[in-house]
Amino acid sequence: MSLENKVHELVIGLVSVSDRASGGIYEDKGIPALQEWLQKTLTTPFRIETRLIPDDRDEIESTLIELVDEVRCHLVLTTGGTGPARRDVTPEATLAIGTKEMPGFGEQMRQVSLHFVPTAILSRQVAVIRETPDHAALVMNLPGQPKSIKETLEGLKDGDGKTIVNGIFAAVPYCIDLIGGPFSDTNPDTCVAWRPKKK
């Protein structure tokens, strides 16, 4: 067992990227929405570190690097700055700090989001793994609309709560296993953490 696996607490970084929320023009609703969703979903121990920053590429990159390399997050979720506007640069900053791209997360997010809004096609969100010599983290972008956090993480359900399209979080616990992070599990009423069956 690696040293990382002996650490049982999942460390999660939450980054809200918004010029107006970080400038005090409106209240940030991104981090509270992420915290609320994680609290109702994760059934294993976790700790959260938060950052509220403007749409500035250098600042996004340095924040992501600090959260992975110094705070030693296993998972970092960003919200905001994924669209086509000139100031939207979260995907570029994320790709720049990653060592491996994980295109399935962006593909699945756009697929599920198209069931909620036709403008989901405008979100360029990406996911990457950042690896250092002794640590690794999954870094994923979510759109900026606070309501899109539940939509992308949890997916689409019918009136009885049965999943119609999986959200992206279903694949996150196993991804963290594979990069040497702590075991995590979820409340199946919100999201089923999928792991391949052991033979």
Ligand SMILES: Nc1ncnc2c1ncn2[C@@H]1O[C@H](COP(=O)(O)OP(=O)(O)OP(=O)(O)O)[C@@H](O)[C@H]1O
């Ligand atoms: N952190 C946030 N808190 C609350 N509402 C937000 C936040 N980020 C985005 N929104 C809402 O979602 C809309 C679309 O988000 P988007 O990320 O495109 O914002 P934006 O127009 O680039 O502005 P900004 O970066 O200043 O938030 C915003 O206009 C705002 O109503």
Ligand SMILES: Nc1nc2c(c(=O)[nH]1)N[C@H]1C(S)=C(S)[C@@H](COP(=O)(O)O)O[C@H]1N2
């Ligand atoms: N699930 C979901 N995805 C969504 C949305 C949404 O409301 N729900 N909004 C879309 C819109 S309107 C835009 S412009 C893009 C980019 O948003 P961002 O720049 O706030 O990241 O995300 C898209 N993806």
